Amino acid sequence: MRVGLRALTSRGRSFLASGLAALLMALLLGEHDLLRIGVLIVSLPLLAALVVTRTRYRLSCARRLDPPRTEVGGEATVTLRLENVTRLPTGLLLIEDTVPYALGARPRFVLDRVESKGIREIDYRVRSDLRGRFTIGPLSVRITDPFGLVELTRAFTISDTLVVTPQVVALPHVRLSGEWTGGGDSRTRSVAAAGDDDVAPREYRQGDDLRRVHWRSTARHGELMVRREEQQWQSRGALLLDTRRHAHRGEGPRSSFEVAVSAAASIGVHLAREGLGLRLVTDQGAEHLTDTGLSWSLLDTLAVVRNSPLRSLETGITALRQGGGDGLIVAVLGAMEPEEARELARLRHGSVTGVAVLLDVESWDVGDEGSAERHEAVRAVLAGSGWRIVRLPAGSSIASVWAEAAGKGRFALGSMGGAA
Structure with missing residues (x-):
């Protein structure tokens, strides 16, 4: 009852105060009719509090996400399932689910009445232009009586996670050579x-x-x-993503960093579908990917990748070098210095194929003096070591330029001596 009294609304408190005042005046004036009215007015909020309190822990809730993983800009449907497990019907239910601001406004619904053992399902949609892992829930239910005298809030503990992955675009098939490795009795060859x-x-x-x-x-x-036992051969490769904050320009979904993440996701999924055993490396080191469901593991990892405060690619280059056995290295790079490009260029040797996706960061920040010259110098260093160069300017999709990874462009077979 104490919980019910604390849950009285402004209307309920007004009724209670008015009823008590009527009772007091009836006792002072000796008016029996006023006494009956006072008793009625006081009893209404008390009875409402009693009924609402009895339904406090008699609701069960479940939530379903369809799908639990969606791309940036995609929609997911959230289904709420409420069940009244008590023998008494509920009063008016005000339902509000907890949703991060990135997924939109908090959904609110009103249910007039849920009968005994009754079930109600409610659907709503969420959409995000930002990637990440978003917690949906917990659900709160405000139980009220038909007169609006009592309002009791019931908060559930369950929550679910929606993963918003980077945008993935289909890439054209490009022949990429490299070392193939397998397990079993034979060695790498x-x-x-x-x-x-x-x-x-x-x-x-x-x-x-x-x-x-x-x-x-x-x-x-x-x-x-x-x-010897026949073995299934699998190509091995590495994907390097430059996440350094100072290497990217712009803000929000159209920034060079978000374009780089989307490009890395598209390339990784494309290569995984072609049977490549892939590992992901950033400027902070190697990222763990599960062997089963490589594409989903990659996308889940890229969904939560953030800008790095590091100023150098040294840690990432070291991780690539220590991995060994990579027949293909694809690097998605922001702004670089020629010295950093020389360190990266040394990773391509022998039959290793190197593909550098260079973001033209000056197209995101035209006012950056000297960036165009540094960009051309980096291209020259990498192409001179046999890397295949893919230029990705602002406003372009990785699908429209991925054909340059074939190595037939001006920098791959030009006069700088690099041949891939």
């Missing part, structure tokens, strides 16, 4: 140097299938030899 038929035999072991006996090797070694 290049498909260009050894085909699937070039299988080294090993000695027979108990339980080996006799159909795998390699008779020519058996005759040569004088003991039973079998072909």
